[in-house]
Amino acid sequence: MNGTIFNIQKFSIHDGPGIRTTVFFKGCPLRCKWCANPESQSLSIQILHNEERCTHCLQCVHECPHHAIDEGLHIDESKCTSCLHCVEVCPNKALTSTGEKKSIDEIVSLCLQDKDFYLESNGGVTISGGEGLFQSSFVKHLVNELHKHHLHVAIETTGFINDIVFHELAPLFDLLLFDVKHYDSNKHKEGTGVGNSVIIRNLKWAKEKGIPLLVRIPVIPFFNDTLDDAYGFSHLFNKLDIKEVQLLPFHQMGEKKYSLLKRHYAYKNIPPLHKEELTDYQNIFISQDIHCFF
Numbered sequence: 633m634n635g636t637i638f639n640i641q642k643f644s645i646h647d648g649p650g651i652r653t654t655v656f657f658k659g660c661p662l663r664c665k666w667c668a669n670p671e672s673q674s675l676s677i678q679i680l681h682n683e684e685r686c687t688h689c690l691q692c693v694h695e696c697p698h699h700a701i702d703e704g705l706h707i708d709e710s711k712c713t714s715c716l717h718c719v720e721v722c723p724n725k726a727l728t729s730t731g732e733k734k735s736i737d738e739i740v741s742l743c744l745q746d747k748d749f750y751l752e753s754n755g756g757v758t759i760s761g762g763e764g765l766f767q768s769s770f771v772k773h774l775v776n777e778l779h780k781h782h783l784h785v786a787i788e789t790t791g792f793i794n795d796i797v798f799h800e801l802a803p804l805f806d807l808l809l810f811d812v813k814h815y816d817s818n819k820h821k822e823g824t825g826v827g828n829s830v831i832i833r834n835l836k837w838a839k840e841k842g843i844p845l846l847v848r849i850p851v852i853p854f855f856n857d858t859l860d861d862a863y864g865f866s867h868l869f870n871k872l873d874i875k876e877v878q879l880l881p882f883h884q885m886g887e888k889k890y891s892l893l894k895r896h897y898a899y900k901n902i903p904p905l906h907k908e909e910l911t912d913y914q915n916i917f918i919s920q921d922i923h924c925f926f
Contacts, residue, residue, distance in 0.1 A: 633735065633736060633769075633770055633773060634733040634734060634735055634770070635657060635734060635735075635736075635739070635767050635770035635771070635774070636657065636658045636659070636675060636676075636677065636731055636732070636733055636767065637655060637656055637657050637658065637731070637732065637734055637739070638656050638657075638658050638669075638671055638672060638730050638731045638732075638762075639654075639655075639656040640653065640654070640655050640656070640739070640742055641653070641654045641656070642745075642746060643746070643749070644758065647758040647786070647788060647809070648755070648756065648758045648784075648786035648807055648809060649753075649754055649755060649756075649784070649786075649807070650750060650753035650754040650755025650756065650784075651746070651749045651750060651752075651753040651755040652750070652755045652756055652757060652758050652786070653742070653743045653746055653756075653757050653758070654757075654758045654760050655739055655743070655757065655758070655759055655760065655774075656669070656672060656760045656761060656762065657672070657759065657760065657761045657762050657763075657764060657766060657767055657771070658671070658672055658673075658674065658675050658676070658677075658731050658761070658762050658766075658767075659672070659673075659674070659675035659761065659762045659763060659766035659767055660672055660673045660761055660762040660763040660766060660790070661763060661766065661790070661792050661826065662763070662790050662792060662824045662825060662826055663825035664813070664823060664824045664825075665823055665824075665855075665898040665899060666823075666850070666852050666855075666882060666898070666899045667886065668883065668885055668886030669761075669762070669886055669889070670886065670889050670890055670893055670895060670897075671730040671731070671889055671893060672761050672762035673762065674709070675766070675767075676709060676712075676714060676731065677714035677716075677729055677730070677731035677732065677733075678707075678709070678714075678729065678730050678731060678893065679707050679712065679714075679716075679718060679719065679727055679728075679729055680728045680729065680730055680889075680892040680893060681705055681707075681726060681727055681892060681893075681894060682725075682726045682727075682892060683726070683891065685724045685725060685726035686705070686724065686726035687723075687724055687726075688705070689723065689724075690703060691721050691722065691723065692705070692718035692721060692727060693705070695717060695718065695721050696717065696718050697715065697717060698711045698712065698713055698715070699711060700712040700713075701718060705894075706894055707894075714729070714731075716729055736770070736773055736774050736777050739774060740774070740777050740778060740781070743757050743778065743783065744781060744783075747781070747783070750783060750784065754784070755784065756783045756784030756785055756786065756806070757778055757783050757784070757785050757786070758785075758786045758787065758788060758809070759771055759774070759775070759785065759786070759787040759788070759805075760787070760788040761788065763789060763790050763792065763793070764787040764788055764789050765787065765789055765793045765797060765798065765801055766793075768793075768797050768801060771787075771801065772800070772801055772804065775801075775804045775805065776804070779804075784806045784807070785804075785805055785806055785807075786805060786806060786808070786809055787805045787807075787808060787809065788809045788811070789808060789809065789810055789811070790811055790813075790831065791810055791811070791812070791830070791831035791832075791834045791835055792826055792830050792831050793830070793834060795830070795833070795834065795837075798834045798837070798838075799837065802834070802837075802841075802843055803843055805843070806844060807844045807845065807846065808838055808843060808844065808845035808846070809845075809846055809848060810835055810838070810845050810846065810847050810848065811847075811848050811849070811850060811880075812828075812831065812832075812835065812847055812848070812849055812865070812868075813828070813849070813850060813852075813855075813856065814828060814855070814856050814861075815828070815861075815864040815865050815867070815868040816828075816864065817829055819855070819856075822855075823852070823855045823856075832868070832872075835847070835872060835874075836872055839872055839873060839874065846876065846878060847869065847874050847876070847877045847878070848877065848878040848879075848880055849865060849877060849878070849879055849880065850880045850882065851879050851880065851881050851882060851910060851913065852882050852899075853882055853899075853902055853903075853905065854902075857882075857905065857910075857913065859912060859913060859916055861913075862913045862914075862916035862917060863916055863920075865877070865917070866916060866917050866920035866922055867920075869917075869922055870920060870921070870922070874922070875921070875922055875923060876922065876923045876924075876925075877917060877922055877923070877924050878924075878925055878926065879907075879910060879913070879914060879924065879925070879926050880926075881904065881905035881906060881907060881909075881910060881926070882899075882902070882904055882905045883904045883905075884899075884902070884904050887899075887900065907926050910926075914926075
């Protein structure tokens with residue numbers, strides 16, 4: 633059994649408690665306009681094009697066995713089979729790939745390399761994405777194998793998962809890092825492509841079942857960053873008896889990836905948010921008896 637991942641990041645300190653290894657899976661049902669990992673949205677292995685290195689020799693166009701690349705160097709993903717021949721023949725290394733197949737044994741072996749650090753810091757492994765539950769069958773088996781080695785396993789999830797899958801897999805984790813992007817379903821759809829009813833339903837279920845979870849809000853300019861939004865979130869969380877929330881200020885660390893994928897980035901040149909700018913926003917939650925931190 634193989635899963636498709638695009639990164640394994642060691643010594644992560646922001647993806648759950650302690651020192652962790654974060655395994656990033658490809659595939660996500662959301663299309664957030666600000667997504668910092670746009671390469672995570674597609675389940676397929678993808679080709680990245682660095683225009684700064686490219687001399688437009690068109691060798692990749694001529695040698696692609698599936699005629700998936702046009703002379704503008706746009707890749708038709710419906711034709712691309714991820715054979716990576718174009719990457720191999722590119723003389724200037726302007727083409728690279730993102731995503732690779734890995735077995736459960738390979739991932740577990742990599743994670744176990746830092747077991748001593750997990751033990752010393754009360755850390756562990758975090759499944760991320762994309763949507764960490766998108767490759768549900770593979771992730772289920774992976775988590776079970778990690779637990780055989782007595783590792784703490786967390787997951788970063790959008791919560792936008794079929795109820796049956798969520799009910800089966802969510803209890804396997806020691807911690808759910810559960811992102812809530814908007815309290816209003818229509819607004820949520822504007823920013824992510826989907827409404828929030830499934831997300832809120834799964835969050836409510838996890839809370840009622842006593843599954844350890846931490847709700848997080850990515851605070852995004854022009855989407856959910858007003859004080860009215862903070863009140864809206866607070867009202868929702870108090871209804872669900874959620875008494876702790878982490879704020880994740882918008883950043884621009886993923887901007888370059890959009891040009892590599894030849895995709896439009898809606899948040900180009902939008903300044904990042906800093907904790908100092910969100911003090912009043914944070915205080916709304918505190919005033920509503922919700923512990924709020926960064």
